[in-house]
Amino acid sequence: MFIKPDYNLKSIYDINLEELKNSGINAMLFDLDSTLMASKSGVYSKEVLEWLDKVRKDFFIAVVSNNKNPEYIEKVKKVSDFPLLFNAAKPETKAVTAFLKHHGVDVAKSVLVGDRPLTDVLCGKKLGCKTILVDSITADSEKKIVRFVRALERITVKR
Ligand SMILES: [Mg+2]
Numbered sequence: 033m034f035i036k037p038d039y040n041l042k043s044i045y046d047i048n049l050e051e052l053k054n055s056g057i058n059a060m061l062f063d064l065d066s067t068l069m070a071s072k073s074g075v076y077s078k079e080v081l082e083w084l085d086k087v088r089k090d091f092f093i094a095v096v097s098n099n100k101n102p103e104y105i106e107k108v109k110k111v112s113d114f115p116l117l118f119n120a121a122k123p124e125t126k127a128v129t130a131f132l133k134h135h136g137v138d139v140a141k142s143v144l145v146g147d148r149p150l151t152d153v154l155c156g157k158k159l160g161c162k163t164i165l166v167d168s169i170t171a172d173s174e175k176k177i178v179r180f181v182r183a184l185e186r187i188t189v190k191r
Pocket residue numbers: 063064065066067146147148
């Protein structure tokens with residue numbers, strides 16, 4: 033099985049917001065761990081928060097995360113002032129679809145941004161929205177074994 037994201041980028045900062053806007057996109061859904069913050073850290077960097085503030089001027093923004101750890105969820109809720117969906121069960125679409133409906137988001141005008149082809153990008157494909165694959169936000173400091181597993185998963189990504 034091959035998965036082809038609409039964009040395959042180094043990081044969220046490489047997302048061309050103007051181009052998305054011009055193509056009719058008005059909502060950006062973000063994976064959380066390794067996409068917006070270091071995995072399981074529960075903390076956004078200042079740079080990420082500043083970037084998100086810029087994004088939300090033109091787009092509805094939300095997090096769709098598979099994480100279901102109650103303590104972690106509480107921690108993230110305290111530092112996020114935009115809608116969050118946890119236990120999203122990506123690549124399944126049921127929970128994400130209900131979440132989007134609840135927030136009045138048109139999936140056809142949305143983009144899903146994440147670091148995992150087989151969960152994030154696949155979920156976006158099944159939803160029928162645009163997809164952006166990014167490298168882990170902490171890619172440069174990850175252990176070799178983690179990088180290796182990521183590289184293996186990316187064999188499924190068609191360039
Ligand atoms: Mg992730």
